[in-house]
Amino acid sequence: MAGAEDGPGQQPELDEDEAAYCRRWGAQHAGARELAALYSPGKRFQEWCCVVLCFGLIAHNVAHLLLLARWEHTPLVVLGVVAGALIVDFLSGLVHWGADTWGSVELPIVGKAFIRPFREHHIDPTAITRHDFIETNGDNCLVTLLPLLNMAYKFRTQSPEALEQLYPWECFVFCLIIFGTFTNQIHKWSHTYFGLPRWVILLQDWHIILPRKHHRIHHVSPHETYFCITTGWLNYPLEKIGFWRRLEDLIQGLTGEKPRADDMKWAQKIK
Numbered sequence: 001m002a003g004a005e006d007g008p009g010q011q012p013e014l015d016e017d018e019a020a021y022c023r024r025w026g027a028q029h030a031g032a033r034e035l036a037a038l039y040s041p042g043k044r045f046q047e048w049c050c051v052v053l054c055f056g057l058i059a060h061n062v063a064h065l066l067l068l069a070r071w072e073h074t075p076l077v078v079l080g081v082v083a084g085a086l087i088v089d090f091l092s093g094l095v096h097w098g099a100d101t102w103g104s105v106e107l108p109i110v111g112k113a114f115i116r117p118f119r120e121h122h123i124d125p126t127a128i129t130r131h132d133f134i135e136t137n138g139d140n141c142l143v144t145l146l147p148l149l150n151m152a153y154k155f156r157t158q159s160p161e162a163l164e165q166l167y168p169w170e171c172f173v174f175c176l177i178i179f180g181t182f183t184n185q186i187h188k189w190s191h192t193y194f195g196l197p198r199w200v201i202l203l204q205d206w207h208i209i210l211p212r213k214h215h216r217i218h219h220v221s222p223h224e225t226y227f228c229i230t231t232g233w234l235n236y237p238l239e240k241i242g243f244w245r246r247l248e249d250l251i252q253g254l255t256g257e258k259p260r261a262d263d264m265k266w267a268q269k270i271k
Contacts, residue, residue, distance in 0.1 A: 040112070043112075043113060044134070044135070046113075046138065046142070047134050047135060047137075047138025047139070047141075047142075048134055048138070050138050050139075050141040050142040050145060051133070051134055051137060051138055051141045053141070053145060054141035054142075054144055054145055054148060054181060055141075057145070057148035057149065057151075057152055058148065058177070058178070058181070060152055060155075061148060061151050061152055061155065061174060062174070064155040065167075065170065065171065065174060068160075068163055068164065068167050069167075070164075070167070073167055073168055073171070076168035076171075077168060077171045077172075079172075080168060080169075080171050080172030080175055081171075081172075081175050083172060083175075084172055084175030084176045084178075084179055085175070085179055085230065085231050085233070086231075086233060086234065087176060088176055088179035088180050088183065088230045089179075089228045089229075089230040089231045089232065089233050089234050090228065090234050091180070092180075092183045092227075092228055092229045092230045093227040093228035093229070093234060093235070093238065093244075094227075096118075096227040096228070096229055097227040097244055097247075099114065099115055099118040100118050100122070100223055100227065100260065100263060101224075101248060101259045101260050101263070102251070102257065102259070103115045103262065104262040105119055105262065105266070113139075114139060115262075117139075118263075119262065119263060119266045122219075122223055122263060122266075122267065123266060123267050125191055125219055126191060128184075128187065128188045128191055129188060129191050129192050131188070133185075136184050136185055136188050137181065137182070137184055137185055139184070140180060140181050140182070140183055140184050141181060143180060144177045144180050144181045147173060147176070147177055148177060151170060151173065151174065151177075154166070154170070179230050179231075180230075183229060183230045184229075186209045186210050186229065186230060187210065187215075187229045189204065189209070189210075189212075190204070190210045190211065190212050190214075190215040190229070191212070191215070192212075193212065207231070207232070207233070208231065209230070209231055210228075210229050210230065210231060210232040211232065214226070214232045214235070215229065215232065217235075221267075222260055222263075222264070223260065223263065224244065224245070224259070224260070225239050225244065226239065227244060
């Protein structure tokens with residue numbers, strides 16, 4: 001083993017084989033370095049704007065929901081929470097599968113802005129743990145802005161009587177928004193093995209949010225299964241019926257495009 005005779009406190013030197021292995025995975029991978037460099041100031045500005053607007057609207061809407069809350073709404077609200085978690089889990093899988101499997105970083109607009117992080121994540125899975133709150137959640141906040149604005153508009157324009165009737169539905173929509181907004185944060189936690197708050201670990205252990213051990217299954221190359229990353233509840237049943245494989249076969253048959261071709265291209269970059 002290289003560096004076996006190094007003194008205390010010294011960093012061992014890697015031999016050529018060990019150094020090559022390190023370059024194949026993680027932050028030192030050539031593709032990972034290139035993809036990380038594509039994160040631009042313009043993208044950062046977009047993420048900041050989306051996070052500020054999103055959380056301002058969340059605060060506004062949750063205040064109105066609390067003012068309208070009634071005990072008799074409880075059964076439908078609980079049902080809405082569970083349904084919202086299931087729907088967002090499926091949608092997270094659909095988006096994750098689509099971005100992992102199809103498209104290219106070279107695509108105009110969406111390539112560098114939205115597909116790039118998925119390519120980086122497979123060759124440097126811990127990169128997400130080094131992203132701050134803005135970079136982690138900016139894109140999800142962008143997606144949830146329109147439903148948040150629509151909800152805020154209703155609270156400003158609808159009568160109290162109409163809002164009372166709409167309350168269970170608005171709670172369901174709000175649950176969709178919250179789970180959607182925090183999906184990538186939950187995903188980040190599933191890659192974080194040190195320093196997590198106790199309450200996050202409990203939610204993972206109870207499988208209320210995506211557990212760390214569960215998500216490891218997706219990160220076995222070629223990354224073709226267990227795409228749902230909000231709660232992970234739907235991963236097993238979707239895998240059992242071959243949902244993603246059948247969808248890929250259908251699209252490949254119609255278009256001739258090979259699944260994960262761009263993902264593999266970035267994984268094979270060595271310089």
